[in-house]
Amino acid sequence: MTKKGHDIQKAREETGWAYCDMKWLSEGEARRAALKRDTLLQSISDKIKSYFKGNKIGPGRLSPGCMTCGLGTWSCLFICSACTANCFFCPQDRKKKKDRPPTESGLLFDNPRDYVDYLERFKFRGVSFSGGEPFLKHKKILDYIRKIRERLGEGIYIWMYTNGDLVDKGKLIALKEAGLNEIRFDIAASHYDLKAVGMSRDVIDRVTVEIPAIPEDYSVLKKCLPRMKAMGVDHLNLHQLMASPYCYKNFMDRRYTFLHQANIPVLESEMTALRVIKHVLDHDIGLSINYCSTIYKNRFQKTGYRKRFESLVRKPHEGLTESAFIRRLAFRGSPVETRKFLKAFEESDAHRDLWFFDKEKGELLFHDSLLNLIDLDRQGLSVSYFSPQLAETHDTKSDNSKEIVLNSRRSIFVQRKCVHETKMDNPVTAKSFQELFLEKKNADDVMKSFYRNYELRAKSDIHEMMSDRDRLDLLKAWEITGSGLGEIY
Numbered sequence: 001m002t003k004k005g006h007d008i009q010k011a012r013e014e015t016g017w018a019y020c021d022m023k024w025l026s027e028g029e030a031r032r033a034a035l036k037r038d039t040l041l042q043s044i045s046d047k048i049k050s051y052f053k054g055n056k057i058g059p060g061r062l063s064p065g066c067m068t069c070g071l072g073t074w075s076c077l078f079i080c081s082a083c084t085a086n087c088f089f090c091p092q093d094r095k096k097k098k099d100r101p102p103t104e105s106g107l108l109f110d111n112p113r114d115y116v117d118y119l120e121r122f123k124f125r126g127v128s129f130s131g132g133e134p135f136l137k138h139k140k141i142l143d144y145i146r147k148i149r150e151r152l153g154e155g156i157y158i159w160m161y162t163n164g165d166l167v168d169k170g171k172l173i174a175l176k177e178a179g180l181n182e183i184r185f186d187i188a189a190s191h192y193d194l195k196a197v198g199m200s201r202d203v204i205d206r207v208t209v210e211i212p213a214i215p216e217d218y219s220v221l222k223k224c225l226p227r228m229k230a231m232g233v234d235h236l237n238l239h240q241l242m243a244s245p246y247c248y249k250n251f252m253d254r255r256y257t258f259l260h261q262a263n264i265p266v267l268e269s270e271m272t273a274l275r276v277i278k279h280v281l282d283h284d285i286g287l288s289i290n291y292c293s294t295i296y297k298n299r300f301q302k303t304g305y306r307k308r309f310e311s312l313v314r315k316p317h318e319g320l321t322e323s324a325f326i327r328r329l330a331f332r333g334s335p336v337e338t339r340k341f342l343k344a345f346e347e348s349d350a351h352r353d354l355w356f357f358d359k360e361k362g363e364l365l366f367h368d369s370l371l372n373l374i375d376l377d378r379q380g381l382s383v384s385y386f387s388p389q390l391a392e393t394h395d396t397k398s399d400n401s402k403e404i405v406l407n408s409r410r411s412i413f414v415q416r417k418c419v420h421e422t423k424m425d426n427p428v429t430a431k432s433f434q435e436l437f438l439e440k441k442n443a444d445d446v447m448k449s450f451y452r453n454y455e456l457r458a459k460s461d462i463h464e465m466m467s468d469r470d471r472l473d474l475l476k477a478w479e480i481t482g483s484g485l486g487e488i489y
Helices: 003-014 027-047 064-071 112-121 134-155 169-178 195-201 215-231 248-253 267-282 294-313 335-347 368-373 427-438 443-453 459-474
Strands: 049-051 056-058 074-078 126-130 157-162 182-185 206-212 235-239 289-292 326-331 355-358 363-366 381-391 401-405 411-424
Touching: 003 459, 027 267, 064 074, 064 126, 064 157, 064 294, 074 112, 112 134, 126 134, 134 157, 134 169, 157 206, 169 195, 182 195, 195 206, 195 215, 215 267, 235 267, 267 289, 294 381, 294 401, 294 411, 326 335, 326 368, 335 355, 335 363, 335 368, 363 368, 368 427, 381 427, 411 427, 411 459, 427 443, 427 459, 443 459
Parallel strands: 074 126, 126 157, 157 182, 182 206, 206 235, 235 289
Antiparallel strands: 049 056, 056 289, 326 363, 326 381, 355 363, 381 411, 401 411
16 A cells, blocks of 8 residues: 555545535645645745754744754643633534543543653653633643752753633733743634733733634634734644644535645645745745644654654564654564574664564564565565553553653553554565665665565566555555655645
8 A cells, every 4th residue: 555545545534424415626726736835835945944954944933832842842731621612623622511620641640740750751851731711720730840850950841832812911920920931822712802812912021823724714813913923923823723633623614625645634725824834934934934834743642652652562582663653573483483583683782672582473673674685686674663542541452652750640651553564574665674774774775775675477467566665665654754845645
């Protein structure tokens, strides 16, 4: 399966509740949309900055909070689920009336001391408070911020999100005194009212407007841009709309076009964000803007999550990909071949922990640094990828769960989940994998060698060769952190 085919299949699985009713692009429409986007990007390319391999772009600098996000050192605590607004684009279930306790990555943190222990244990450098509407829990947020500052000092950057409904001067002053560095307003939830933004500008050190790029609101947003600049807004963060089971019907009613990418983003939202950036540049408004695409969140936020926890469940004979997936290499062959490889490993200077023979499965597992001791010109290879996951309880059905003690009251668990596995029986394919992803050789040169050396004895072998080529292309999703905005299918 090609990467494109995998992305489309994954989108079908993620939106099984509605795929056939949602608006997707035909091949011709996708080509035209990609050309339109490329034209927009080209018109602003010499005036924008590129961050995190081009996954985040825009004129001006990023907030320190956005930097910690991209670097994978950010924790977001959802302080509550209750909200004062009912936005059509909200990805959460607004029908639930019962408020939920503070959560982060699926873990409950109703005790601020437990949360601070968690922050300290995993060396976070940035913390944000989200919701719901965080001002509904104003006193609780103050308690969390104070506890964070008491333990971690000024070395951690703290910000919060709000729609502005409940903002007043007294609450802002209390937040500032507790240690809040930045406040971010979703003015799309308040019909682009800037009153609370202006009030905060006099109190909080850094004020940001963070909104989804809504196609229908392009004109009204344009009118707000000069006012934001005049009142001293530090940053404008534009997010790409993305579908969830709780908002997709609203998107369908607006005839939005969905893309075959992770988290199901909206095409028109991306185009709107780029148009806003172009308008700011063309009219020399001077606002610092960044476009936070859905593909950026998938590539960098999720990579940051994996980086924090992978070392706790990665075994010595396993490797790590650029995008922080745990990589396991395995060989399953004849007893003669297995003994030959084991002997080569034992006679090398490699540490004994770098390989493991699973007698039950008959598999030899080994670290990628030992591949040079194996003749891949004659052997196939199995590759598996795993992702770490946090959990409140121990997985009794697996030995791949590690307890992390935060304090005398609280432990959390890190587990691992297999996200993909493949077998490369053809030695040429296995060798190409090694050259592409481990030795980082030029991809064009590797694939030329792949086609040249792949032995074709019958017409049916051509199909196998193309399947192996697609298999190598698909592995990019786990091996490499992609650059630029997402491909439009």
